[in-house]
Amino acid sequence: QVQLVESGGGMVQAGGSLRLSCAASGDSFSRYTMGWFRQAPGKEREFVATIRSSGGRTYSGDSVKGRFTISRDNAKNTVYLQMNSLKPEDTAVYYCAAAIRSFPSNEYEFEYWGQGTQVTVSL
Numbered sequence: 001q002v003q004l005v006e007s008g009g010g011m012v013q014a015g016g017s018l019r020l021s022c023a024a025s026g027d028s029f030s031r032y033t034m035g036w037f038r039q040a041p042g043k044e045r046e047f048v049a050t051i052r053s054s055g056g057r058t059y060s061g062d063s064v065k066g067r068f069t070i071s072r073d074n075a076k077n078t079v080y081l082q083m084n085s086l087k088p089e090d091t092a093v094y095y096c097a098a099a100i101r102s103f104p105s106n107e108y109e110f111e112y113w114g115q116g117t118q119v120t121v122s123l
Contacts, residue, residue, distance in 0.1 A: 003112075014088055019083070022114055030054075031100065034079040035048070036081045038092035040093075064090075093116040099111060
């Protein structure tokens with residue numbers, strides 16, 4: 001079992017930056033592939049980024065490539081999402097998730113989820 005708690009959301013103007021954090025507790029954090037997803041009102045949940053358990057490999061969705069960076073600190077049981085050059089279309093609830101699989105292919109292969117943190121980007 002893994003418990004995940006996101007923080008760092010808020011309101012920011014377009015072009016600004018935010019850093020989200022996700023603190024994990026419970027099972028050994030370093031075993032899990034970690035991911036960030038987001039869901040805007042009226043839309044399906046969207047993949048943002050994942051990072052392998054060792055932190056060596058990362059993958060990002062096309063809509064955030066070059067602007068968002070996922071990282072992790074296994075000593076602190078925390079995964080981060082650095083978001084730069086934010087756009088109004090980045091407005092969503094952002095969720096942290098954990099998967100025991102090394103290469104989860106979709107959101108359904110993530111076993112554990114946080115409660116989400118709201119990010120709002122204004123013009």
